Amino acid sequence: MLNKADCTIPPAALMYVLPTLQMQNLYLVLKVSKVLAGDGDIAAAPYCTPDKFASTSEQQKLVEKAVDCGLRLGRYQQPFAWGTIPLSKGIKRSMTLFRQRGCIPEEQRISLISDAIRGILKDKVIPASCEFDVDDISAEELADAKFKNPEISSSSRPRLKIADPFTIKHPSESDVSEQHGDKGIHCREVQPFCTSSLVPKFGSVGSGPVAVSYVNTLYVYPLQIEKCQYRNVAIRVQLLQREVDAVRGVEESAEAVLQAVYRANNQVERSAFAPVGYHQKNPQFDDEIKICLPECLTRDHHLLFTFYHVHCKKLQPNQPQQEVVGYAVMPILGKDGTILQDGKYTANVTPAPASSKPLATGGGISLSPGYVAAARVAPLDNNKTVFSCRGRVVSSIHSQDSAVAAFLSPFHGSPRPDAVDKEDAIVNRLMALNQSSALNVRYFFFMIAKFVLGYLRHGTSIVRWSAFRTLLGIMEKASWNPRGSLKVHEMNRVLHDFVHIVFDEKCIDNPSKSQSPAKSPTKSERKSVFGALLETWLNVLNNKASIEENADTKRMSLTYSNVLLQLILKSMAMNLLDQCDTSSGDTAHSLPMTLAKNDEMMLERVLDQLIACAGDTTNGLLLQKEVNRSVAYFCRGVFLVVNNVFPARVIDRYVKWIDVQGDANSLRHIWFPFLHILVDFEFFPTVNGAAETNSVKTRAWLAKAVSEKLLLIIDTQKEQKIRVDAVRLLRRMFAAQAYNSRFQSSEHQERIALLYYPLFRNLAQFTTPGKLLSGNVPGLLGEAKSVLDLQKETMACVGHLLCSVSNAQLPYFFRPLAGESTQGHETQLDFTDQLAFYHRVVGQVTHYSHPWQCSTPSDASIPLCNRNSHKLSKRW
Template sequence: MEPAVATAGEGQRFKRIPRQAWSGNLELGPLLNESLDHWPHLNELVQCYKADFVKDDCKYGHYESVASPSFQNQIFEGPDTDIETELQLCNARHSKSEDATEDDTPSTSGRQIYETESSGSSSKVHCSLSPLPAYEAAFDWENERSLIFGQRVPESIPAISNSGLKITVKVLSLSFQAGLVEPFSGTICLYNRDRRERLSEDFYFHMLPTDMQDQGSLDRRGVFSLDAPSPSVCLLIQLEKAATEEGGVTPSVYSRKEPVHLAEKEKQKLQVWSRIMPYKESFAWAMIPLFESNRAGGLSDAASPSSPLAPSLSGSSSQDSIVDPISKLALDGKVNHYSSGSSVIVEISNLNKVKESYIEDSLQDPKRKVHKPVKGVLRLEVEKLHDDHNDVDNASEGGSMANDLNDAGDINNGRSNRSSFDGIHSSVNSIAIAKKDAHHNGHTSNAENVDNFQAFDFRVLTRSEPFSQLFHCLYVYPLTVSLSRKRNLFVRVELRKDDSDIRKPPLEAVHPRERNTMLQKWGHTQIAVGTRMASYHDEVKISLPALLTPQHHLVFTFFHVDLQMKLEAPKPVIIGYSVLPLSTHIQLLSDVSLPILRELVPHYLQESGKERMDYLEDGKTVFRLRLRLCSSLFPINERIRDFFVEYDRHTLHTSPPWGSELLEAINSLKNVESTALLQFLQPILNMLLHLIGDGGETLQVAAFRAMVNILTRVQQESSDGAERNRFLINYVDFAFDDFGDRQAPVYPGLTTVWGSLARSKAKGYRVGPVYDDVLAMAWFFLELIVKSMGLEQSRLFYHNLPLGEDVPPLQLKEGVFRCIMQLFDCLLTEVHERCKKGLSLAKRLNSTLAFFCYDLLSIIEPRQVFELVSLYMDKFAGVCQSVLHDCKLTFLQIICDHDLFVEMPGRDPSDRNYLSSVLIQEIFLTLDHDDLSQRAKAARILVVLICKHEFDARYQKSEDKLYIAQLYFPLIGQILDEMPVFYNLNAIEKREVLVVILQIVRNLDDATLIKAWQQSIARTRLFFKLLEECIIHFEHNKTGDNMLLGASSRSPDVEHPASPKYSERLSPSVNTYLSEASRHEIRVQSPRH
């Protein structure tokens, strides 16, 4: 992207926001680091996930108010309440040495209690703060503009991960009663025990004996994401060790009762064997529930976390096969709250030992044989990190939010920092939890280490939301191999690009288990020792090439290894192969069964060579495995893939010039399943915009219609419910960068094709239902056009802009502006016609057109925008139907809220502010309207604008205030010319108008007023008559005190007998206080006896 949008400021309106990756960087894998020029769709996809967000800082307006004046609260005297008296009497019973300070005693009246001198008087009066807070003048711009119909609401920066909860897990230690003398390793993943499925990829860890310990290996944490707490979500922990030597020391030494410790000879054997045996076998597993399924013990699912994992980190389970049994932890109620900077230590002493290989699905099988538990403890440090906001600027690379966790210790007066737990006394407790402050251990607990492992959340693939990151890999899970003979069997997995020669090395695509190492040529499973039915639970992660071809395939090699100590390390022996072409298994999750070949002959993928192949087990499909495709580059949906292929052919000019295949692919997008469409929403929209920009007329129309269909589906089918869908807002506001100046801007082509459709409709041609959808999604297209213009403006003038100067307006080509005028005219006609029919779409479209003009005022020459405004006013000229007039007021309300409204020029060089003159004319016209609600709306627009100018920090100089007063001064003249219009207003409307008049007069200079008075004696008398009206309507009148709570200026329908003195601008409590104070004098209570 050009540096024009690198920062906001110095005349730049666009801010560049770096996109943060899950893994800490966005570098492509080796298999993707190749030229993508031959695959334009891949280039587009990679750009979508790598490009920075581009945000328009001016789009939603900006208002900086002056600081409110500070007032000192008065001190009031008043009688004590009954409860306060009782508290004082209670405290008087204590001796002075035991008496607590009165400062800590709460006051039921909201006042602080000061101890008075003890006297014989039974009536005590104290001093306190005023029950009425000091009134401070203020203008709430955000609140006022939120009341505008169709107001745009900005979205926060799109989250990298939309998970509301992140959990970090760190393995602290592994200890056995027998002693830790050989290396152990293991995996941790999130697991749903109810559905028996993985929720995340594996986090690998290694535990070495003390003499081999590498401290760096203990600092790494696994970061897991969760949508919400659920009792079915667990941590699945699986331990492994070096495969057992035949005739050597068996794993039973870790579970035996006597002798407890390893003999010296056993230690030596294990140490020597573990150094020469590179292959692993299953050792033990544990399944740790993260959340309780009930609220026993006072724990709440939301409010009372007993660990970092709200509501609790308990080992409770109803299944003996998981843990047998796990006692509920009785928690000290004072430490139920989690505070930032702390973590929970989980001690797992119920490691389930295994004697045979297994698959994960069998762990909860009630018929599964239970073995002796391991006599050891695995200690984990677990921390919960909230990720319920989307500020990616503050997100640490480990997935936590740096310096942004509320310290619960402050709320609870430090009580949550206690570290004691009650109830950890039972001998059958399998999990012990102890709270510790991680800062006391010399490190921060917010998972900020760049070496942290961000476990991929598999649920990303099933969510109906756009992909935000680049990921392109395949997870392979070998499950079972059924043979007729017992073997010590393990499986090697590799990725190959063709089948020409098995002796060629495979692709370096397999992710290693060790950190900071390069991708490997292959990965292998554990050893299934001495069994005919070998079972596995290993996960092999493979990076995929950028483009999958029919030749890409997996090769599984089956090895038998003799587990005996001889003169050299045991050597594996190949017993067979299995082959899986990837192009035939493009699914999110697939279970596959394959036969095993004795040998691989050249060109083994071809059908012709399969007749010469020799199979094990009579060619039966004895090898079962599971595949999980995780890719934001390769869509599973076939229609999307076809569109990408045809897009490439068109872009590279390798398709026929008429492009019928591309047209068919574009039209088929409307039949794409909703989730798949949302996941690839951004690249699909980019490609369609590319075709709209430089495709032929037929392609332009087809791409535009497809885009309208997609936008309508996204708006209707996503569960957002808002008028502006958040996914579409995020695309326009952040993701769309008009192709980073790599091609021509989008707006000329978009306005052309849309304008052509609108003109066809205006001429009476049949355009189909797509036109109504275009009107419903007009906000998206118009905001897209505006951003495209703004980006071109920034890129054109960035390098030539003197320091500190604003970017000059973008000069639109005459043909483009004429097209915009025609399109605007067609849309105005739709608003006009549909308003008469009472359709809600018309009012939304009216607000959309207003915001279009609002946005253009900051980009193109304002006088060109005035032509659009003038076109609007001509279409809605005079006192039109009520609903049309309401649309006109809303249009002006939006336009006049522009940041630079005061500084706008006239339509002619000799004129002053064009918009203000139009506003005053229309406001006065509305005041003469019969519709009370519109009169109130017009008056309110004027008051809000005057307030906005008054408190605007930019216009605090006297000359600025004078200029603003002169802009609005013609309104007074119009009122003086048509005084009956003023007299026909009700009291509330008169007050709104008079407030504006007073504010104008207040800031006018003497010369202007004198000049106005000198024009006509009659007008001068009328002017002072208006001032008399001010006295009447703002005078404090006791007869109207019963109307202190009077009707709001927003509800002027009811005419009241007297003028209310205060409006709903004051809080209800203030209104109530004023009302009561005006009715009654405060009477001092008689002394109590």
């Protein structure tokens, strides 16, 4: 509905199209209404047959009638015309408008679209010019228009200027001139809806399965009034925050009525009127009324539908143009406190008493106290006047799931009784979430997870256990795939975004009460989120009770071990930085830092338990793989957060625990992937620099631990394929860092190679008689090809060791150094000095009687040590 103020510039709308929808199946529908004037055919005659009203006198009569109707009936509209075109890109696309005599239900209108597109609809055609320009908007343009700070000056101004319904500012003359100059388009944003089949993937409004932006809207669609004794019935819709004592005329503005109804002129007002069907028996309606819901809803909030009988004829000056004939009430919250569900609603219309005297404003009806609660439980009497409507809630604040709504309701800012903060009440609300629908939990996951972590951080032991179990339950519901089918090493997108984007340690407050700043605990008194998670998780892992609930909780914690460990890691990092900021004021700090001893012990115990679970075959191979990879990625990440020694101890115990002669299944699916993740670490050279062990710095500790275990597998494992996999993994340890983007300079590559040189002695043992690199390998004559593969892969490892060392330094690794060895005198060296240290001492253990050789397509035999004459390719 556009008035003269809206028509100063061509109206524009921003619409969203889901990627799964086919453009050829999308249509733009335009509905046109006009001021109520009486019989539809008579009112439409000047538009349908303008030639009959071309004379000056007829034109003057039409102007006078329009002014009169606008003064008397300007707030009431009646259907006039409608049209449709396919929603496709184009300029000046013409739309045919067809005469609409009454309200058309949406189902019927959809069935008429095909005929309207082809122009064979039997209704009269309005001889009007209606053109559309349809263009697509890129995601970058949309983001620029929605999120760009208007106060920041920029040479490139956004093409779109989205109107804010809560501002009363109209486009200025400069804005209008800009739009005519194609510098900006003032548009209104149309809320997208998803069909029920697409809601799990795109959410209810197409923004995704999780609420990431604020929306809190109720859509009301009046449908029909049955057994109505009046004609020309208008419906006024209002949102009230408390009960009123009477329903009065159309001009009322009681404080109970909220200014929350979006109007078609892009403003927010206190009420809206549905279009009137002239002289209809059992009148129908086809309007959409959009209402902004408050964040805090009480049981007193309700929709008030007021029904008026409108007189189209001009009456005496002291007689109202309309009179109240009844009302209906729809509570916003149901019996259980949940917001009304999407669907159709029916209610009896309470008629105006026959003795009530019409007022100049249209009459009034007294209301008895408690009418909202009565409407919530009142049965429907089909023998009386019945009003029906449809409702649809689109909200990121209020859930239509009873369990989710009950859990979130105490946090909406309304005064809450002390009973909701009692331990039993908290546990009941937490455990009820496990019975809620996955769709609702996923949509409100970010909000739910925040408060669940709050209970886990600040609650009692019973509350913490319930919160931990609930956290696992909502993770399962938020996941795309059901438990048991998660892809190993991949975190669900919803859970990933929560951990790495949404979660903030400082925002996890005590949800049991709202504390004033004076009473809030200091940072040193707060329990960290990771501390609460570790403590509760360790209790779950150590719980040996055979109770099914405990066993299921333990299994779920293993299933989502990756999410829990990543959450612990981020909480740990934020907590360490927060503590340093508190203690040192303005001094800047960076990770890694030292973790407290108690937290270190707790974390190490949890990791030991998880490692044991990774090796427990009763958990099933899929769960073993998930826990195994989770621990490996966590061990990598924790090096970037803390500088304690416990990660090295955990990895060292894990590697030593590997049974080199164990079953091939465990080696292939558990142990090898763990080592694979470690050697692929982008900071593998840095981590190998030094690790504190008994106050002594051990160089290349991780590379040594991995290589020794792999070489032992190569030497002792009976299954040939496992041996091949082991030597390939060893080769990858050398090759991965050769292509590490962080260390591509020649100096860095040489330093990395020097770190690996202490491992040269271990490789050299395979040249002894009977070993892999000797001329004769007994017992493997029938496996010549596999042996050759092993030899080639092993030689490739040697090639990676040698290819990055400079020509000037390479000969020193093939002859012993004169003088006393310094290997027994470990000194404290920085990273650069440590590499020079390897240069001086590694020659003691790398002396051979002849150089190893390799063949290349261009040279039959090139000694690896002769780098002065030929440079090895990194294809090694």
